[in-house]
Amino acid sequence: xxxxxxxxxxxxxxxxxxxxxxxxxxxxxxxxxxxxxxxxxxxxxxxxxxxxxxxxxxxxxxxxxxxxxxxxxxxxxxxxxxxxxxxxxxxxxxxxxxxxxxxxxxxxxxxxxxxxxxxxxxxxxxxxxxxxxxxxxxxxxxxxxxxxxxxxxxxxxxxxxxxxxxxxxxxxxxxxxxxxxxxxxxxxxxxx
Numbered sequence: 001x002x003x004x005x006x007x008x009x010x011x012x013x014x015x016x017x018x019x020x021x022x023x024x025x026x027x028x029x030x031x032x033x034x035x036x037x038x039x040x041x042x043x044x045x046x047x048x049x050x051x052x053x054x055x056x057x058x059x060x061x062x063x064x065x066x067x068x069x070x071x072x073x074x075x076x077x078x079x080x081x082x083x084x085x086x087x088x089x090x091x092x093x094x095x096x097x098x099x100x101x102x103x104x105x106x107x108x109x110x111x112x113x114x115x116x117x118x119x120x121x122x123x124x125x126x127x128x129x130x131x132x133x134x135x136x137x138x139x140x141x142x143x144x145x146x147x148x149x150x151x152x153x154x155x156x157x158x159x160x161x162x163x164x165x166x167x168x169x170x171x172x173x174x175x176x177x178x179x180x181x182x183x184x185x186x187x188x189x190x191x192x
Contacts, residue, residue, distance in 0.1 A: 073109050078114065131171070140173065
């Protein structure tokens with residue numbers, strides 16, 4: 001499903017008319033085009049498979065524990081758009097996995113986050129989808145995904161809580177066990 005910039009521009013023009021604005025005025029004349037370009041970026045993940053980023057994982061002939069106990073990539077910035085209000089939410093993702101026989105270049109992990117966050121989303125579902133992609137793509141012994149984000153629908157409308165953030169967590173395998181999960185969460189919270 002390709003993004004249709006022309007339809008987005010027409011919809012934005014209609015929205016501007018619906019709120020009583022004049023779409024042709026100087027400050028708004030290019031707004032439909034700019035929003036169409038922005039939506040092209042915001043929703044680029046609709047046409048991508050997050051598993052593509054994990055396909056070139058390296059198979060290692062190593063025993064359990066020989067690859068290390070944990071791979072943790074902290075502080076991955078992300079942005080998405082809430083499907084309820086089409087307002088942005090931005091935050092930080094922390095991804096951990098315990099390798100079984102496959103590892104992947106660390107730069108591939110943010111690409112998984114980027115692909116899945118570049119869709120109309122709910123933070124809760126995004127967290128689960130990232131965990132599922134890592135589980136399916138790497139077949140690790142365990143996965144832990146933590147997202148911490150600020151939502152435009154909470155900060156700029158309704159309750160307007162500009163300092164609040166939402167934290168979601170998804171775990172699989174060994175990182176679902178309370179002790180292992182707690183140890184990993186402590187590493188996520190530790191500053192270096």
